[in-house]
Amino acid sequence: MPEENSQKSPKKIKLITNLLTKALKLWLRAQVSQVSQLEVEIRASDRQILSGCIPWVSIFASHAVYQGLHLTRIQLVAENIQINIGLVLKGQPLRLLETVAVFGDLIVEEKDLNNSLSSELLSTALNDVLVKLLPEHSPKSKPISWQKITLDNNQIIMRAMLTPPSEATHLDIYLGLKLLSGQELQLSQIQVKQNEVPLLEGNHSYNFYLGSDVDIEELNSIPGQLLCRGRINVNP
Incomplete structure (x- = not known):
């Protein structure tokens, strides 16, 4: 037996x-x-x-x-x-x-990032960034259509179109990425152009808290790719 x-x-x-x-x-x-x-x-x-x-x-x-x-x-x-x-x-x-702690490496190519512009998760995050930079451009008052994202060395360039009743307005937003900690991201060297006219420029920076379930070790933007490494808690 x-x-x-x-x-x-x-x-x-x-x-x-x-x-x-x-x-x-x-x-x-x-x-x-x-x-x-x-x-x-x-x-x-x-x-x-x-x-x-x-x-x-x-x-x-x-x-x-x-x-x-x-x-x-x-x-x-x-x-x-x-x-x-x-x-x-x-x-x-x-x-x-x-709850499970998941450690991961993520690569998102520029074309895939642009294919994600119609997703509610990404568009909501981009809208939050825009309102932080320009409170007067709230999506509630001015409908926003995100057109394109370009990835460069530690810089993200985003193009949006505002469609008020009168005429369409193009916004070009330049952001530098920097991790302050595993839970906090800083957007620095911010520039905003409206129809090619500078609207916001200088040494403006804003910090975003990512939440206690996140611990980012690395976040880099290079031409054509966004790279991320870290931990996230997956809850039941």
């Missing part, structure tokens, strides 16, 4: 791991509307998996679209994940039981 159990054990481990990997892939695919490549690697023993704990997971995705945001490449690593393994083994969706 012991020999029979020892022979079946490896098959059991493989079956559980494969089932969990497929469940995790299904859950991830449900979070995005599109993904070109998705790879998942799980490192765990059978005892850990059956107890609902996954010590280490790696996820790689390319050309994924999450709530309208186009992500060129993303690599994530998470540890000590607690899941509802009992229900997963019965065919139900995977669900987190506790």
Whole structure:
């Protein structure tokens, strides 16, 4: 009998791991509307998996679209994940039981960033930046259409069009990026031009608090790409 159990054990481990990997892939695919490549690697023993704990997971995705945001490449690593393994083994969706700290590297190419301009998440963030810089240009009073984003060395150039009843107005906004801490981002060397006429220039800077669930280690803009590395908490 012991020999029979020892022979079946490896098959059991493989079956559980494969089932969990497929469940995790299904859950991830449900979070995005599109993904070109998705790879998942799980490192765990059978005892850990059956107890609902996954010590280490790696996820790689390319050309994924999450709530309208186009992500060129993303690599994530998470540890000590607690899941509802009992229900997963019965065919139900995977669900987190506790907050998970996820460490990741993200690359967004300029073309994907521009494809994201129609997303509510990005447009809302850009509107918040504009109102911070120019309170009189609130979207509530002047409809805003974001036209283009250009990435340069530690600088982002954004073009927007305001459409009041009289005539359309073009805004070109130049921003420098600087991390003050893992939770605080500074926009510096700000310039704003309205129909090519300087509207705001000088050494203006504004700080934005990113929240306690975020810890950014690196955030750089280079020609054609935006690079980000850090941690984010994923809550159940």
